[in-house]
Amino acid sequence: MKITLLGTGTPAPSLTRQSSGYLIEVGGDLIVMDHGPGAHHRLIESGYRAVDVGYVFISHLHYDHCMDFARLVLQRWDMGADRIPDLKVYGPAPIARMTELLFGEDGVYGPDIRARIEHESSIFVFEERGGKPPRKRPAPRVKEVKAGDVVEGDGWRVTVGNASHVQPQLECLAFRLDSDEGSMCYSGDSGGVCEGLIELARGCDVAILMNHYFSGGEPTASYRAACGNHLDNAAIARRAGVKTLVLTHFLAQIDQPGVRERIIHEVKQEFDGNVIWGEDLMRLEISRLKEKRL
Numbered sequence: 001m002k003i004t005l006l007g008t009g010t011p012a013p014s015l016t017r018q019s020s021g022y023l024i025e026v027g028g029d030l031i032v033m034d035h036g037p038g039a040h041h042r043l044i045e046s047g048y049r050a051v052d053v054g055y056v057f058i059s060h061l062h063y064d065h066c067m068d069f070a071r072l073v074l075q076r077w078d079m080g081a082d083r084i085p086d087l088k089v090y091g092p093a094p095i096a097r098m099t100e101l102l103f104g105e106d107g108v109y110g111p112d113i114r115a116r117i118e119h120e121s122s123i124f125v126f127e128e129r130g131g132k133p134p135r136k137r138p139a140p141r142v143k144e145v146k147a148g149d150v151v152e153g154d155g156w157r158v159t160v161g162n163a164s165h166v167q168p169q170l171e172c173l174a175f176r177l178d179s180d181e182g183s184m185c186y187s188g189d190s191g192g193v194c195e196g197l198i199e200l201a202r203g204c205d206v207a208i209l210m211n212h213y214f215s216g217g218e219p220t221a222s223y224r225a226a227c228g229n230h231l232d233n234a235a236i237a238r239r240a241g242v243k244t245l246v247l248t249h250f251l252a253q254i255d256q257p258g259v260r261e262r263i264i265h266e267v268k269q270e271f272d273g274n275v276i277w278g279e280d281l282m283r284l285e286i287s288r289l290k291e292k293r294l
């Protein structure tokens with residue numbers, strides 16, 4: 001089982017950190033968790049293509065977590081030429097509505113899709129890619145999920161939990177993946193010391209947690225409850241008993257030499273496991289993380 005960090009940034013513009021995205025190779029499947037702007041470019045840089053991805057889990061519908069979803073679906077549909085199974089998509093409501101508004105007959109990409117299905121030149125390209133007309137519309141198989149739901153694939157199982165973020169305006173989920181090769185938990189966006197997240201991450205090999213800002217720098221209590229900071233994350237990792245903590249989703253203000261080291265040092269005062277400062281395209285092999293302490 002391998003995890004590649006596709007995007008470790010925020011909604012803020014950055015050339016070094018794209019918005020949220022994580023790629024998991026497990027069993028015979030390739031899974032994406034979140035697909036914010038830039039994450040798809042990183043997916044290609046990681047050596048994969050949209051057609052290789054079978055499953056997508058979206059934690060919440062903030063645009064920095066789902067804007068490249070459209071790119072993934074359309075590129076996969078276009079290159080796949082009806083020769084690959086439909087993409088399986090899991091996320092909170094209203095992700096089914098979002099998908100319909102993007103790819104439905106009257107959707108944002110409706111005219112594009114119609115043109116690619118009907119225009120002679122597009123049919124030619126489709127056939128060159130191995131497709132047999134009439135071409136089908138993109139039809140991602142979307143299932144809206146909530147905390148407690150379980151999704152199973154080839155040798156893996158994802159359990160859905162709640163994050164503490166911007167509810168009730170947006171439903172916000174966290175995911176835990178278990179397999180024979182190892183386990184990981186991704187917080188999505190989450191703040192404070194979220195008890196549900198501690199339970200979800202219990203005993204995981206890897207926990208990937210939103211680390212938006214430096215502890216104590218929160219402007220309000222509500223901000224702290226919605227956005228992760230390093231000392232709250234250290235407490236979550238310690239109480240959940242995870243082996244490796246991966247910090248991600250950094251504001252530029254804390255993504256600085258000196259600040260970075262101080263955060264890692266302070267986390268290590270509280271949490272006894274490995275601590276990793278996430279970077280785009282960083283690749284984590286679970287078996288290696290199990291073998292050694294960093």
Ligand SMILES: [Zn+2]
Nearest residue numbers: 060062165189
């Ligand atoms: Zn968010």
